Amino acid sequence: MAGLGPAAPYFSDRLRENPDGSWRLPFHPQDMHRSEEQVHGDHWDDWTASTCPAxxxxxxxxxxxxxxIRAMVERRPGTVTSELEGDHLIPSTAPDAFAAAVRAFLSAI
Structure with missing residues (x-):
């Protein structure tokens, strides 16, 4: 865990044990870095390109x-928000609440 440094609170419960007893993240850190780089920029055209419910x-x-969040709802008609208790990793940290929100959304469309 010490090797995770300040990221430990975010990833320590996601570590996977290797057959040899060592530990690893379930992803390569470089993949996370690439993903983070791709979220920067203007993505409004992508967000507003579809009119299906979101x-x-x-x-x-x-x-x-x-x-x-307000701008995303305003710019894309049919967008519904659901604020759940938790952090960025809601599907992992609050799976029941996440599933309930998805079920409610799907039953309404």
Whole structure:
């Protein structure tokens, strides 16, 4: 765990044990870095390109600023938000609440 440094609170419960008893993350750190780089920039054209209903699930301790959530709903008709208790990893940390939000959204369309 010490090798994770300041990232330990975010990843320590996601470590996987290798057959030899060592531990690893379930992804390569370089993949995470690449993913982070791709989220920067202007993605409004991508977000507004579809008119199908959309569910925007975000956590109370999430990383999406409230003004961005409002803008996403305003710019894309048919967008429904669901704020759940949790962080950015809601599908993993609050799977029951996540599933309930998805079920409610799907039953309404």
């Amino acid at each position: 569910l925007l699930i975000h956590g109370t301790k999430g990383i999406i600023p409230p003004e961005q």
